[in-house]
Amino acid sequence: MNSELALNHLNQDAAFRIISNSVVIPEFTPSGNVYVDLLDSIVSQQLSVKVASVIFNRFCALFPDNYPHPDLLTSMPIENLRSAGLSFQKAAYLQNVAAFSREYNLENHAWELMDDDEIIAYLTRIKGVGKWTAQMILMFTIGRPDVFPIDDLGIQQAMIRLHNLDKTDKQLKNKMTDLAEPWRPYRTIACRYLWRWKDAPA
16 A cells, blocks of 8 residues: 555545644554454453553463464363453454364455455454454455444544534434545545544644
């Protein structure tokens, strides 16, 4: 993805220029490892970044080479997984991902042959993986350029602040979608700016 080309396009929108004049986002390279990033995402749910990192490292340390191979993860007793600090539910979800990967090979899947909606529908077949998680995989693991996670609280907060929207408006998501329309086909980069801008000092 050409970040300079994307930014030039996004800056055609006056509202977006407020953000891009205030913050800078770092370059990043998508990891490409959907299997591991799904596991990481499940571990991280409802935890701070620091705590999630500690638990994920403990989880990985349960396996040879610190890598939770699908075969090993599916056969590991839940009690062992919970010893890393995982809840029973999260441990079960991790094994769901591993079982799905054993059947469909998430580690070496031809994602380039699927569009965004197909990937979301595919990944959300795994119990424990919702639409938001699948969208994060699209954005940060596969590197799709035009994802707009409408249900993300941070994106909602940033859009409300940027456009002075009413957070109680039943049409909020529809308005957000319309306001983000000029950002196509680079809404992923726009969202990275929104997240950074939301957390930056006023």
